């Protein structure tokens with residue numbers, strides 16, 4: 249008798265936040281088990297509990313993803329709770345609203361650590377799992393700000409680095425069934441961006457509306473699926489067309 253294989257397992261960072269929670273829910277609806285990772289353990293547990301209530305295998309991990317040792321421990325914990333990982337979805341991110349003059353070196357490093365070093369460390373930690381999966385997926389959450397300049401330089405530079413990391417890492421998975429892609433959202437109402445700011449930006453957007461996290465999760469859902477196998481190393485901008493025309497300042 250053979251044991252039936254369990255569902256594919258996704259690790260979602262920032263799963264307690266606005267886009268992360270919606271993405272975790274969407275992946276659960278697609279039939280994946282979901283490891284909900286967030287520095288805010290209460291928020292990660294809230295998402296995992298909601299998934300569990302809907303019959304999705306899930307677990308919560310209160311982890312600071314910038315810690316190198318935490319990445320190794322997370323691999324062991326997810327293996328024990330849910331099994332081998334097929335999908336790594338790096339959603340966690342921070343925005344510091346500072347300009348050149350008031351960005352300290354510590355703040356610059358913190359933004360880089362969360363937004364780009366952590367996705368690098370986690371991809372490294374889960375690489376063997378991803379390669380062993382029937383089809384592995386790494387999906388990074390960048391930002392429109394990473395595709396062009398933005399008034400907050402640390403954030404924009406970190407997201408530009410993440411976009412480049414996305415296309416560079418595909419070389420490490422050469423010849424495997426693993427793809428690495430990114431999404432680059434425009435303004436979305438989440439705890440990161442308040443409604444007045446998002447409405448100001450929406451006024452500059454050709455579609456005339458503020459993005460919902462659902463709009464971004466829908467693209468992540470496509471990238472997470474088997475049928476996206478021809479898409480690799482790309483960044484999909486999801487901003488209603490705004491960044492083609494204007495700066496968000």
Ligand SMILES: NC(=O)c1ccc[n+]([C@@H]2O[C@H](COP(=O)([O-])OP(=O)(O)OC[C@H]3O[C@@H](n4cnc5c(N)ncnc54)[C@H](O)[C@@H]3O)[C@@H](O)[C@H]2O)c1
Nearest residue numbers: 262264265266267286287312313340341391435436438440
């Ligand atoms: N909201 C927007 O307008 C917008 C636009 C473009 C891109 N994004 C990107 O979308 C992603 C999700 O952002 P959001 O809008 O949902 O914001 P959010 O603040 O609601 O979610 C971010 C989550 O990341 C978690 N996090 C932060 N630092 C962490 C760490 N060191 N370890 C583990 N978890 C950590 C936070 O606790 C939070 O739950 C981010 O990468 C962000 O840069 C957001």
